Amino acid sequence: MKNNMMKYALIAAIATVFFIACKKDEVITPTPVEQELITTLRLTVTNNEGFNKTFIYKVENGFGSTTQGIVTKDDIVLASDKQYDVEVQLLNEKKTPSEDITEEVKAESNDHLFLFQSVPAAGSGSITFNEGNKDGNGNAFNQKIKFKAGGAGTGAVTITLKHEPTDKAAATPDAAGGETDVEAVFNVKLQ
Amino acid sequence: MNRVLVTIGVWLCIGLHYAGAQDSCNITVECRVVETHNLQPLFAVSVYIDEMKREFETDEDGRFQIANACAGTYHIHFHAAGYEHLVKEVKLEANAILRFSLAHINKELDEVVVADERTKIIIQSKSSMKRADITANSGKTLGDMLQGVNGVSVLSNGATIAKPVIHGLYGNRIIILNNGIRQEDQQWGGEHAPNIDPFLANNITVLKGASGVRYGTDAIGGVVLVEPSAVRTMQGWGGEVNLAGFSNNRMGVASAVVEHGFKYIKGLGVRLQGTFKQGGNYRIPGYWAANTGTEENNYSATVAYKRAHFGAEVFYSHFNTQLGVYRGAHTGNQADLMAAIDSDTPRIHTGFTYSIDRPMQQVQHDLLKLKLNTDNRAGAFSLVYAYQHNYRQEYDVIRSNSDKAQLNLTLNTQTMNLNFDHKAIGDFTGQAGIDGVYQENFMQDGDRLFIPNYRSPGVAVYIIERYRFRKLTLEAGLRYDYRHYEVYNPEGNNQTIVRYDFDYSNASGTIGLRHKVKPNWEWTVTLANAWRAPQANELFSAGLHHGSARIELGDKNLQPEKAYSLNFETAYNVPEKLHVELSLYTQYINDFIYLSPGADVLTIRGYFKSFNYKQTNAWLNGADASVKYNITKPLEAHLKASFLFARDIKQNDWLILMPADRISAGVKYTFNISKTFREVFAGIDGRYILRQWRIPANFDMVDYPRPPADYIVLDAEAGTTIILNGHPVYFSVTVMNALNKQYRDYLDAFRYFINQPGTNVVLRLRVPFNFYGLISKN
Numbered sequence: 018m019k020n021n022m023m024k025y026a027l028i029a030a031i032a033t034v035f036f037i038a039c040k041k042d043e044v045i046t047p048t049p050v051e052q053e054l055i056t057t058l059r060l061t062v063t064n065n066e067g068f069n070k071t072f073i074y075k076v077e078n079g080f081g082s083t084t085q086g087i088v089t090k091d092d093i094v095l096a097s098d099k100q101y102d103v104e105v106q107l108l109n110e111k112k113t114p115s116e117d118i119t120e121e122v123k124a125e126s127n128d129h130l131f132l133f134q135s136v137p138a139a140g141s142g143s144i145t146f147n148e149g150n151k152d153g154n155g156n157a158f159n160q161k162i163k164f165k166a167g168g169a170g171t172g173a174v175t176i177t178l179k180h181e182p183t184d185k186a187a188a189t190p191d192a193a194g195g196e197t198d199v200e201a202v203f204n205v206k207l208q
Numbered sequence: 209m210n211r212v213l214v215t216i217g218v219w220l221c222i223g224l225h226y227a228g229a230q231d232s233c234n235i236t237v238e239c240r241v242v243e244t245h246n247l248q249p250l251f252a253v254s255v256y257i258d259e260m261k262r263e264f265e266t267d268e269d270g271r272f273q274i275a276n277a278c279a280g281t282y283h284i285h286f287h288a289a290g291y292e293h294l295v296k297e298v299k300l301e302a303n304a305i306l307r308f309s310l311a312h313i314n315k316e317l318d319e320v321v322v323a324d325e326r327t328k329i330i331i332q333s334k335s336s337m338k339r340a341d342i343t344a345n346s347g348k349t350l351g352d353m354l355q356g357v358n359g360v361s362v363l364s365n366g367a368t369i370a371k372p373v374i375h376g377l378y379g380n381r382i383i384i385l386n387n388g389i390r391q392e393d394q395q396w397g398g399e400h401a402p403n404i405d406p407f408l409a410n411n412i413t414v415l416k417g418a419s420g421v422r423y424g425t426d427a428i429g430g431v432v433l434v435e436p437s438a439v440r441t442m443q444g445w446g447g448e449v450n451l452a453g454f455s456n457n458r459m460g461v462a463s464a465v466v467e468h469g470f471k472y473i474k475g476l477g478v479r480l481q482g483t484f485k486q487g488g489n490y491r492i493p494g495y496w497a498a499n500t501g502t503e504e505n506n507y508s509a510t511v512a513y514k515r516a517h518f519g520a521e522v523f524y525s526h527f528n529t530q531l532g533v534y535r536g537a538h539t540g541n542q543a544d545l546m547a548a549i550d551s552d553t554p555r556i557h558t559g560f561t562y563s564i565d566r567p568m569q570q571v572q573h574d575l576l577k578l579k580l581n582t583d584n585r586a587g588a589f590s591l592v593y594a595y596q597h598n599y600r601q602e603y604d605v606i607r608s609n610s611d612k613a614q615l616n617l618t619l620n621t622q623t624m625n626l627n628f629d630h631k632a633i634g635d636f637t638g639q640a641g642i643d644g645v646y647q648e649n650f651m652q653d654g655d656r657l658f659i660p661n662y663r664s665p666g667v668a669v670y671i672i673e674r675y676r677f678r679k680l681t682l683e684a685g686l687r688y689d690y691r692h693y694e695v696y697n698p699e700g701n702n703q704t705i706v707r708y709d710f711d712y713s714n715a716s717g718t719i720g721l722r723h724k725v726k727p728n729w730e731w732t733v734t735l736a737n738a739w740r741a742p743q744a745n746e747l748f749s750a751g752l753h754h755g756s757a758r759i760e761l762g763d764k765n766l767q768p769e770k771a772y773s774l775n776f777e778t779a780y781n782v783p784e785k786l787h788v789e790l791s792l793y794t795q796y797i798n799d800f801i802y803l804s805p806g807a808d809v810l811t812i813r814g815y816f817k818s819f820n821y822k823q824t825n826a827w828l829n830g831a832d833a834s835v836k837y838n839i840t841k842p843l844e845a846h847l848k849a850s851f852l853f854a855r856d857i858k859q860n861d862w863l864i865l866m867p868a869d870r871i872s873a874g875v876k877y878t879f880n881i882s883k884t885f886r887e888v889f890a891g892i893d894g895r896y897i898l899r900q901w902r903i904p905a906n907f908d909m910v911d912y913p914r915p916p917a918d919y920i921v922l923d924a925e926a927g928t929t930i931i932l933n934g935h936p937v938y939f940s941v942t943v944m945n946a947l948n949k950q951y952r953d954y955l956d957a958f959r960y961f962i963n964q965p966g967t968n969v970v971l972r973l974r975v976p977f978n979f980y981g982l983i984s985k986n
Contacts, residue, residue, distance in 0.1 A: 044650055046696040048703050049657035052614050053607050055812050076812045078701065080752035081657035083761060085810050086701050121607060128607075180540065180607065183555055191547040194555050196605065197540030200814035 051079035055118055057108040058176060058201040060093070062164070064101045070094075074176075074201035075110065090203065097141075097169040097207040104161050105131055105176065107199065122178070123160060126152035130185055130193055131159035132177040135205070142170030142207055156185040172205040233278035233880050236783060237304050241270045241286060244311040248632075253288040253310065254438070261446075261936070261976060262339070263410065263437060268681050269724055273783070276887070286310055287438075312631075331674075331683045331720025332734050333775040333791050335359065336413040342406065343938055343974050344925070347452030347461040347485070350384075350406045354432065357414050358848045359791065359832040361867040365957045366534055367457065367490045367965045368502040369401045373955065374416055375793060376828055376852050376866045377429025380743055381769075383419075384432045386575065387523060389594040390423065392621035392647065393573050396659060396745050397753070398957050403527045403573035403598065405506040407450060407463040407483045410437035416832075417773040417793055420716030420738030421685035424643060424668055427738045428771040428797065439512035439521070440467040441477035448976040456944075456968035458560065459487025459502070475514040482507040488562040489532075493950045493966040497958075498535040498558040499565050504528065517584065523577040531571075532564040536961045538605050541813040545757040549913065549960045570601040570613070587630040596621045616652035617659065621645065638673035645691075649744065657698060657751060659744045666691035672718075683720040689713060691741055697748050712741040712768050731778035738773075742766035746801050746821045752811075759809050759818040766823060770798040787836040793829070800826035800856075802863070805910050819910075825857040842879045848872045853902065861904045864911065868900035868918075868954055883931065890926040897921075900954045916959055919951035927972070938974040943967065 057075040062068065072093050077086025095101060109116040122129050133146040144166055149159030176199070183194030190197060241250045249270025256263050257274070259282050264272040279301050286294040291310040298306065335357045337345075345353045351370025354360045363371045363378050374382050379398070384391040386404050393403045406412075412434055419427040440446050447466040453459070463483040470476040485504040489496045508525035536556045539545045548555055574597040581590040597620050601613035627641035645666040649659060672685035690713040699706050718736035725731070749762040773795040780788045803819040830852040838844050849871045854863040876891030900915040907914065927940025948967045952959040 044648055044661045044663045044694070044696060046651065046661040046698055046705055047653040047655075048705075049651070049698055050654050052604070052656050058812070076810055080759065080811060081750065082701070082703070083699070083750040084701065088810060125607065180605070190543055194547070195540075195544075196538065197544050197813050198607070199812055200541055200543070201812070202814075 049081050051081050051111065053118075054079045054109050054111055055107050055199055056110045057089075057115075058178075058199055059106040059108060060176075060203075061104045061106065062093075062095070062101045064099060066099075068096075068099075068101065072203060074203060077111070079111075092204045092206055093144075093174060094206045094208070095144075095164070095166045097166050099166050101164045101166070102161070103164050105159075107178070119160070126158045126160070127154055127156075128181050129160075129198075130157060130179045130182045130187075130195075131162070132175075132179065132188070132190055132193060133159065133162065134175045134177075134189065136173045136175075139167065140170075141168035142172035142205060143167035144172070144174055144205060144207075152185070166207050169207050171207070174203045174205050176201045176203070233276055233883075233886055235274075235277040235279060235300050235303055237274040237277060237300060237306060239264075239272050239274065239306045239308065241266050241272075241288075241308045241310060244309040247309075250288055250291070250310055251637075253286055253291075256285040256287070256438075258283040258285070258442075258978075261978065268676070268722060269727065271727065275784070278883075278886075284308075331681065331722050331732055332419060332736075333416040333732065333777040333793065334413055335416070336411060337409075339410055342409055342412065343450070343972070344927075344940065344942075346407065346450050346463070346972055346974070347454065347459070347970065348406070350402055350404050350412075350432075350434070353406055354412065354414065358789075358834050359416055359830075359850055360414055361850075361870070361955060363398050363955045363957075364953070365399045365537075366497060366500055366962075368487070368500060368531055369399055369533075371395075371398065371401055372414075372432055373867055374414060374430035374432075375795070375830055376854050376863075380426055381428040381740060382430050382432065383423050383427045384434065385423065386434050387436055387525075387577060388579075388592065389575060389577055389596070390623065392596045392619060392623075393571075393598045394600050394617060394619050394649075394659075396743075399533065399569070400600070401531075403529065403571055404434055405463075405483050405504075405508070405525070405527055406434070407465075407506075408436050408481065408508060408525065409434045411435045416791070417734060417775040417795065418716075418736045418738035418771045419718070420689075420771075421670055421672060421687040421718040421736065424687070425666075425689050425691060425714075425738070426740045428740055428769065436510075439477040439479045439510050440469045441475050441512060441514050442469045443471045444469055444979050446976075446978040448974060450975075451971075451973045453971045454487065454968055455970070456965050457487040457490035457500070457502075458562075459485065461485045473513075477512045477514075479510040479512075480507075481509070486562060489558065489560050490965045491560075492554075492963040493948050495554050495962070496558050496560055497554070497962055497965075498556040499532040499568070500534050501532045501562055501564040503530045503564070517582055519579075519581045521577070521579040523575070523579075525573075525575045527571075527573040529569075529571050530564055531569045533567040533569065534958055534961065535565070535567070535605075537958055538567045539757050541811075542757050542816060543814065545960075546912075554962050566603045566605045568603045570603070572599045573597070585631065587628060589629075590625075590627045592623075592625045592627075594621075594623045596623075612654075615655050615658050617649070617655075618651075619647065619649045621647045635676050636673055637676075638671065640671040641669070643668040643670070657703075658749075660695055660697040660748050662693055662695040662744055664691060664693045679724045681720075681722040681724075683718070683722075685718045687716045689716070689739075693741070693744075695744065695748065708747075708764065710741070710747075714739045714768060714770070728781040728783070729779070731776070733777075734773075734775045736773055736775075738771050740769045740771075742768065742801060742821075749821075752816065757816065759811075759816045760803065761806065761818055761820045763821045766801060766821060767799045769800055769823075772796045772798075784841065785838050787834075789832075789834045791832045793831070795828040797826040797828070799823040800863075802856075803910075805906070824859065826863055827855045827857050828863075829853045829855075839875075843875060843877050845875045846873065856904065859904070861906075862902040864904050864907065865955070866900065866902065868915070869898045871896045881928075886929045886931060886936070888928040891924070893923045893925075895921055895923075897953065913960075915954040916952035919949065919953075921949055921951065922946045935976050935978065937976070938972070940972045942970040942972070944970065 060072045072091040075089040107118040135144045137143045149162040152158040177190045178199040179195040181195040187193035251268045253266040284296045354372045361373045379395045415431040450463040452461040465481040467479045483506040487502045505528045510523045512521045577594045579592045600617045602615040604614040624644045629639045648663045650661040668689040670687035674683040693710040695708045720734040722732045747762045749760045775793045777791040804822040806818040806820045808815040809818045832850045834848040836846045851869045854866040872895035874893030878889040880886045899918040925942040930937045950963045
């Protein structure tokens with residue numbers, strides 16, 4: 018019996034050593050990476066009268082942070098009753114240099130759709146959207162589009178990027194289905 | 209030694225002649241096991257009958273009952289810590305009352321088994337699933353299987369991800385013990401199911417109410433014990449094959465176990481077990497649910513060595529699953545979520561497929577357990593060391609063509625337990641022990657943030673004593689836990705790593721009283737407490753929950769939850785006529801952690817609702833009742849009901865996401881056709897789940913839509929046991945949701961999007977095999 022106890026104590030001792038020896042130092046958290054982060058939606062607006070401006074909508078931090086960081090919301094200031102060519106670009110400015118995500122989205126244009134909504138939909142302060150570019154299948158993509166400014170006034174434009182929409186012909190985010198990757202709301206001043 | 213040879217010889221004969229030995233199969237035998245010298249009843253003696261391949265366990269009065277036995281000769285094995293291993297040959301011809309006596313070990317014997325009795329000494333409100341119940345539900349996940357236990361409901365994500373809910377509490381408020389080892393897998397959310405293969409289980413017991421003393425921190429709501437049978441160390445081969453096919457998601461499940469007891473190394477046994485499962489998209493009435501496939505590959509190996517006063521066991525198991533998450537549940541922002549909720553039909557149309565795409569989870573769980581035990585005049589000692597490795601990968605829906613997971617989370621846990629069961633001192637029995645734990649949680653470089661890395665050592669000591677006085681048994685226990693957490697949390701715009709240290713410690717206690725008024729009537733009262741330290745996600749989470757399109761924010765100042773529960777349970781039994789159980793419980797949880805709505809947070813995808821982890825005091829009251837009544841001998845009717853009232857005391861309001869009241873009823877007709885076709889049965893079951901109307905006043909701010917309507921679902925089953933060459937082969941057909949009812953359940957996370965699965969026809973086959981004599985031609 019004494020022998021048994023000795024054996025037991027020995028095994029316990031070995032197990033304890035094993036137990037403690039397994040400590041490693043790899044627990045320090047690596048810097049988390051917000052995957053496929055988009056921080057910025059940039060509109061490049063031009064027309065044939067020499068107008069050339071960019072408007073930024075930016076939320077610095079992604080979902081893995083307790084703070085939203087710096088938020089930039091430009092007002093879209095345009096001349097009333099004019100037509101403009103608009104190109105949408107997406108950036109990840111958390112990286113240095115900043116990463117242009119537009120090319121990736123363009124390469125998968127079949128799986129993406131930009132949607133534009135104006136409040137008010139017509140009249141002063143409104144913008145109407147037409148001649149959006151198409152994806153590889155000839156369906157709507159709208160990464161490049163024409164803005165037609167209404168009469169002088171104020172309003173708002175919501176630009177939504179949908180991933181894997183179920184209906185590419187849809188005009189609203191709800192009808193388009195899929196997942197929203199970006200939802201940017203700009204105030205609009207037409208003067 | 210000689211006795212063993214003789215016994216083996218007898219087995220040989222029985223093995224050969226067994227099939228011809230039965231005529232009628234309705235014999236009931238009342239058995240009682242006592243100590244040889246003082247004739248005191250022996251409690252928690254495990255009893256095994258070779259020919260039936262069934263296990264029994266004595267109650268506090270030393271009693272157990274063999275029901276529906278066929279006439280014939282049986283070999284009954286008795287195992288109890290500190291007692292000789294007894295094998296008795298018994299000839300059964302009619303109903304009988306038998307008494308067996310075991311002698312305490314006082315000299316070296318050839319074979320002695322010291323079983324793990326830690327889980328057996330318990331006065332607690334409990335329900336269990338025996339081997340037959342498990343077989344009748346084989347192929348289901350552990351969570352789904354436990355739904356049959358009164359007082360247990362399930363928190364699910366569709367048909368493939370299920371977590372057990374005991375008296376309204378789930379996740380980190382309950383503990384699952386897998387083969388005696390506390391399961392340490394990653395239970396960070398409702399979509400993280402326990403990583404356990406139910407085919408390992410021979411017996412599943414649910415302990416209801418706080419059980420902190422025996423099982424340590426977190427056992428607030430209760431404990432699920434998943435227990436395999438003892439490894440065969442008797443010479444020869446044994447095992448079984450289980451097959452199941454499910455029509456709804458065209459799922460096939462196959463599981464096999466092989467056991468061998470060695471001839472030349474006495475007391476050495478080995479068991480190998482493996483399970484394979486594959487299912488595709490499941491079908492809800494009218495539609496396929498996109499990307500809801502499931503795949504599972506599990507295996508385990510056990511080597512056990514049992515000698516006089518010494519035993520050793522090595523157990524290794526590997527669990528590997530891949531689970532698709534319903535594609536329509538993955539939304540970009542609140543507007544997407546609302547559109548998906550308000551859509552009458554699933555927004556994603558799909559056909560049947562076995563392939564699993566993003567979003568999906570892949571989880572592996574490895575468990576290595578080493579156990580040594582020994583006993584002497586003082587009592588029985590056991591030392592258990594376990595290492596668990598849990599690796600969870602989550603694949604989000606992404607833009608690029610990467611095959612990488614966005615989360616690669618590892619949780620490594622080492623535990624050690626040293627336990628001493630002392631020999632009875634007068635009328636006192638009991639145990640004391642030390643528990644140690646060391647845990648590490650880490651993510652991989654390149655992951656998005658989900659749970660910050662941490663490490664955590666802990667230690668605990670406990671003592672439980674039990675006193676028997678005539679028909680009364682009194683049990684009391686104390687435990688003290690200490691746990692340290694060292695967390696490395698990335699913070700601020702630059703995600704700088706900040707270290708936090710937390711120390712938690714607390715005492716737990718339990719007092720239980722059991723009164724066996726008559727052999728067939730007993731009642732139990734338990735007063736116990738348990739506590740739980742806030743877990744990493746409650747302290748630190750700072751991010752989006754993909755399924756619910758909401759941001760959850762942790763709070764570093766959360767205090768541990770402390771729970772106090774009082775359970776009363778009574779059981780009344782008239783053999784083969786009536787069985788009634790009633791359980792009443794009340795539980796008060798101090799600093800109950802819950803999610804409270806906060807400010808909206810702006811993101812690049814628009815505004816999201818945010819939720820903060822907060823604390824309140826909760827008070828849960830409820831009742832479970834069940835009645836089984838044999839209208840005629842073969843026709844049994846059963847009725848079960850569960851009620852729960854869960855209050856937030858500080859707000860004076862109901863708690864959110866608590867299981868609704870439920871009632872289930874059924875009838876089952878069981879008869880024997882012949883010696884070959886036994887226990888032929890056909891039955892029908894209905895369960896009625898009420899609408900959960902006990903919801904907080906601010907429900908509409910927190911959740912949408914309101915809890916789904918009440919529903920009735922019907923299941924039907926039929927089956928038989930066929931005796932083939934002496935082996936009971938089980939076959940059954942079950943039809944779940946027989947009427948293809950469209951319904952949603954409040955505790956299902958997919959209730960926002962799709963209905964519960966439609967009709968599911970399940971075929972089950974179980975083929976056991978057992979060879980005693982093949983090796984003994986000499």
